[in-house]
Amino acid sequence: MRYEGVLRKMQSEMGQPIQYYMIFNNDFINVNQVLDKELEFNFIKYQCLNCNEDNPIFRQGFCQSCFFETPAAGDWIMRPELSMAHLNKEDRNLEYEKKVQLQPHIVYLANSSNVKVGVTRKSQVPTRWIDQGAHEAIEIVEVPNRYLAGITEVALKEHVNDKTNWRKMLTNTIEDADLVQWRNKLSKYIPEEAKDYFIESNQETHMEFPVLKYPEKVKSLNLGKTGEFKGILKGIKGQYLIFGDNTVFNVRGNEGLYVSLEVS
Known part of the structure; x- marks a missing residue:
């Protein structure tokens, strides 16, 4: 299954455990349903959450000029x-x-x-x-x-x-x-x-989070720098995806990155 779009913070719903959703342009994914599956992320470009331009993200999903202009920041x-x-x-x-x-x-x-x-x-x-x-x-x-x-x-x-x-x-x-x-x-x-x-x-x-296995120590993924990542999803907590190799990916911290996501 392939998804594509700009990253925004995951939406959540109270439950036992909490349910998480990633929302893309014309589709969404219930992230709980892909636990223990391999996810492959590829960084395609930037897309500022305010102007939608392909400008490097400065903070909070905004390019630098929008960050200092938009009332949302x-x-x-x-x-x-x-x-x-x-x-x-x-x-x-x-x-x-x-x-x-x-x-x-x-x-x-x-x-x-x-x-x-x-x-x-x-x-x-x-x-x-x-x-x-x-x-x-x-x-x-x-x-x-x-x-x-x-x-x-x-x-x-x-x-x-x-x-x-x-x-x-x-x-x-x-x-x-x-x-x-x-x-x-x-x-x-x-x-x-x-x-x-x-x-x-x-x-x-x-709150009960959908985590199959917690990492012993954490390695933070910066998708804008690495360009791609592949790993087995083991949990979701906060706004983080937790992978089997101790890599953690802060979805909210990477808002404004336009990516493709393959689930296999």
Whole structure:
């Protein structure tokens, strides 16, 4: 079976285990169904997710000029505390920024390699947790805009990590944590503006990933440099494909690469 198109982050669906899909131009593949099969990737060209031109990808699937122009890559994406739409102030495109920023956001704790704090739109729960390879997660606050979520995250990351160790996540060298206890312990550090939005009665959500075999150590694949890769798929976790030779491929990290994919 042959597929061709630009790489975008895999879509996912909660299940036991989670179901993953790669979406191409006129087709899609349920990646769970090709576990234990050989996949062959070939890099054909670049295709910026914004302008669709064959320009080298700079960051987040965008070429360099689009990265610094598109509202979808504003600084507030990575740093929610910089959001200004609630003040009616524009960064790059106020209409876009209002649409994204002025909606319910969740500040959460997730455990993928260690307990970390993060921010996501409410509509992206549990997708965001799945994308991070978290095996358990819990909401701390639900606020009406991205700015409040951002300042809450800034306050909490003084007391808990805000980064995932992706190597530990992929080798599954993880420990369970009592996230209810963590949530309650961190509640006193929530900023005054967000205290009324604290969630105190929910429980952890658990995720099960489709992995037949975890790697002992990981080798990261850069398809833009190697041009091609062939391997037996052994698992999917976060946005990574895990292969039998310990190679891991970050699909989201390679957004904007136009590829062919052969399944045999």
